Amino acid sequence: MALKIVKGSIDRMFDKNLQDLVRGIRNHKEDEAKYISTCIDEIKQELKQDNIAVKANAVCKLTYLQMLGYDVSWAAFNIVEVMSSSKFTYKRIGYLAASQCFHENTDVIMLTTNQIRKDLSSPNQYDTGVALTGLSCFVTPDLARDLANDIMTLMSHTKPYIRKKAVLIMYKVFLKYPESLRPAFPRLKEKLEDPDPGVQSAAVNVICELARRNPKNYLSLAPLFFKLMTSSTNNWVLIKIIKLFGALTPLEPRLGKKLIEPLTNLIHRSFSSRVLIFIRFVFLNLLIKNCSHSDVIVSFCYITVLISLSSGMPNHSASIQVMKYLGLLAMSKILKTHPKSVQSHKDLILQCLDDKDESIRLRALDLLYGMVSKKNLMEIVKKLMIHVDKAEGTTYRDELLTKIIDICSQSNYQYITNFEWYISILVELTRLEGTRHGHLIASQMLDVAIRVKAIRAFAVAQMATLLDNAHLLTGNMQRNGICEVLYAAAWICGEFSEHLENPVQTLEAMLRPKVATLPGHIQAVYVQNAAKLFATILKNQEGNTDSTAAQETSQLMIDRLPLFVQSANLEVQERASCILQLVKYIQKLQQKDVEVAEEVSALFAGELNPVAPKAQKKVPVPEGLDLDAWINEPPSESESEDEQPKAIFTKEEPKHSRPRHTEVDEKELARRREARKQEQANNPFYIKASPSSQKVYQETPGVEHIPVVQIDLSVPLKVPGLPMSDQYVKLEEERRQKERAEKKKKEKKKRKEKRSGRGKKHDSGPESEEDITPAHVVDIVTEEMPENALPSDDDDKDPNDPHKALDIDLDKPLADSEKLPVRSHRAAGAPKSPAEDGEAENATPQEPKKKSSKEKRDKKKDKERDRKVRLRCWKHSPPSGRKSDSRSAQSEGRTKSSKHKKKKQKKEKEEKEKKKKKKHHHHHHHSDGGGEESVQNGTVEEEEPLPVSVCDIQGNLQDGSQVVVSVIFENKSDSFLKSMEFNVLDSLNSKLQRPEGSGPHDGLTVPFQLPPGVSNEARFVFTVQSIVMPQKLKGTLTFIVKDSSTHEKLDFKLHFTCTSYLITTPCYSDAFAKLLESGDLKSSSVRLEGVNMPFHHLLARICFHHHFSVVERIDSCASMYSRSIQGHHVCLLVKTSGQTVSIDAKCDEPTLLGNVLDEIKQTFSQC
């Protein structure tokens, strides 16, 4: 029976794998959502089980569902669980799921750091590979910072498979954590010459990507790449290198000339046709950039392009299109350097505008942008206008519209000779239905009217007609953005009202009741400009003897404005009521025959000048103004809390008024909907949206037989009063012809005069650009800038561009401070639940062996680093005599320095790693300060505050009785230190392990010497009896200052906290529960007040500083677990409410527990 149950449950567990799920979904096409919701319920059940295989299966299914668009973010924690499985099968699935589902805001990502680090250093290369691949998809700035060093180490992994991946992922790391670029770059550069082609190509890839964004920093690599280009046979690599040179050549012209030969060789090498075409294109870009003088090559490129544009590859129409597209693309590149040669192919490009393929049309449009000149602008725009009329899709039409405006307005209206024509084009564009770019047209109108003074009279006349015909635009205005144009029209008419021919009529048009249907901000402009117009009208009529006209105008205002006073839009309402009162007052004065016009127009006096968009930014900050300083001291936080209850009187009221809107509940809504449907069904005039309605139409006899009258539309529908740009094109032609004729006349005259003098021939030749003069004396008003604006050149850079941060000088030598942070605090021991303790103990005897071999190979430290505990002490200079010593040493040191050079170089490599560690120290020390204090209480209680050298001590926990302490010695003095001896005064509990045969008080010789400014690391093993109490050990370091041959002594203290005896050990919730139930554990608790940080930060901090791991987290409550080196279980239950955190803890050793809790408390008291 029991067997049957077990069997049944196993069957159930595996009853649906991914294949079954997929099949199921395909079989339930009609009720897919329902089927999937049952599947998700099953998956939730499966995730609750302890069997990792079941979980992985569930996660795999979830990944599939995620692709189908279902939200699976709730399972993020389970994904992490599967990721941390030790079996590759499951790990692979876990990482896949993570890479598909995680994004930067997924909060469990911060729990994965340790797991990823462990996988990165896994002996199995596929574990590492899978972790790197996953990481590339969800790397966050935090992960990048924490793992940068590990990944950098992997760049020199023995397996090319790993190196390749590590190199590529570094690019992602750089983007997220730009500080890593400089320290990692030397190694990246090394990889360019990696023996493995895959690694090499990866490195080329990364550097190309980096260089493309900030080429000038990579110029020094040009020789290396040059070598690679001539030697490499890998097409992919070649392509990337050529691309890189494309970015570099503009910066270094000499490079271009050098490249021509190898590139020509390349192109003659035999490639498959696909690659050949490909290389040609890349190559072309490069040539265009380089050979601005060599016409031969340009024409060669050009022929290639043309061939591809017209013929392409035979028998394959899709690839013709591909070639066409690429040809146009290449043309746009040629255009930048050789505009003339492209311009002659205008017809070909215009032809492409008729292509069926939108991509090709857009490309052609792009080209047109660069091709216009004063001469052909009108013609090109005319062609484009025809396309606008023909275009079907709104997106393409909108694109055309913006392109027309772009083309015309480019470089400060450089190519426009006739602004009347341009205004009429803009007005014509307003007839476009359903465009999104009303705003763009409006801003163009405003811009032209403001900046081109000569055109104002014409513009105002046009705008007045536009306002008059507003009903044509507003017919379906709510759904299109074209009514924005009216905003511009109203403003122009108001602001430049002196140019209006019939201001009263325009005023009347602006105050029509229909205006009230316009969007609020447009109405506001209407009202305001009606007032401006009113002022102008008054001024015009003041001179007249008959004052009735003026009074009529006032009456008109008073009659129409109340409509706007009632507007729901605040802005409109406010302006309208203000102006209404003003007009009423004016009317009163008018009735008394007082002359008011002067004063009224004074309201709107003054010219508005255009202001450059960046003007505000460029206003220099006046001297002595500190914008960051507080004006008043900010109220402390506690105060602001106190204030809350004071607001008793106003607090209640808003609550009553609000919920009104939501009172209509779902049922009520449903009822109403039903009622409405009923009503509609009974209404014979209501056209139902049912799909059958079409059928009904078709079945109705006779519909097809109704003759459709073809309307001859060869003459475009003309809007009365609206200008036609064609007219102006003709006018302009005539004008130009006239001008030319006049010029010729003049020239003839001149020639005649000259002939009499010298008789030299002067050929006027065909019309050139310069000959065309603008129709008006156009003074384009430049945009205003504030006085003494700051010249700044960073205007065009987007501050959000992630690549901007990577603009770093790479040739500068690395400074000491530039090291990758090394997180040496977290434990990454194999995941063992307490239930597996027995196994763990069996395994321990092997570990020391491993350890010792590792110690020899210094570089492998990274792996263990995780298990290290850091201790730290500051060294102080011995008494003052020392100072003068070091100074004298300095002067002598120069002659001796050459001797040490070799040594230094040798050491450099090793030192780097240590420095990195050190930086990490500082980093944490500063950023999350408090936590570190607990382990670095070794601050020496000496009087001299002058630290000469800082010594870093890292403890390494191995087994129950041994602690390995790594000490970093850094020589901060100016003299060479040698014969260092390290000694610690043993306590009963802890002893420094000394080599056999030496006495209990002998010091250990530090196996190296220290040149000035250099640091190195040594390791010392301590034997510890009991770990339940924190302890301090006193020690001394003796050394000889080489140049003065004096013996010096430094005292320090090593502080072993209880936390440092803990090892992060993952624990499954079931094992955790068993542990708690067993009753062997003593409990204790602690409360932390005023902890002001998010709960997950709090947990992360405990994990980080005190080596715990989260077992389970539910809302604001979490259980955590850790194990000491002697096998004590430490369990925490952390709860938070407000700023209070309570920690209930259980441990089989109450003293240890008490001390750990004290240390935790200390961590948080310092934050």
Add this chain to the structure above:
Amino acid sequence: MQFMLLFSRQGKLRLQKWYVPLSDKEKKKITRELVQTVLARKPKMCSFLEWRDLKIVYKRYASLYFCCAIEDQDNELITLEIIHRYVELLDKYFGSVCELDIIFNFEKAYFILDEFLLGGEAQETSKKNVLKAIEQADLLQEVRYTPNHSHVWQI
């Protein structure tokens, strides 16, 4: 490369790989828009389209569309080449791959893609190496996958 999508002629998403971190909502929106635009294009049009500030390179193989988004400066042709290479890899691995292979073994399709591309860049240009790595990794997996040869997919 910013992302890669595989979808069927019916607009069903078959595989998605994002090399830029985006929220699920954005991903869904982008996918929906792109699938619509690409499916609306006629067969004889070119493989490129400009969409927002990205370039989309797509190619249809049998009933599946392979669609990549690249940045402005990236090369279109190399992207086509990458797509083609990926299809070749799938074909080698599954042996005449068809849409069903990808549906039922979508995790394998991902694994192959991950061996071929990393962070949006081609990491291995040798087909042999990619397949070797996949096979090795598969060996580590307990259940060995046996490719299904019943479907034919012409390229």
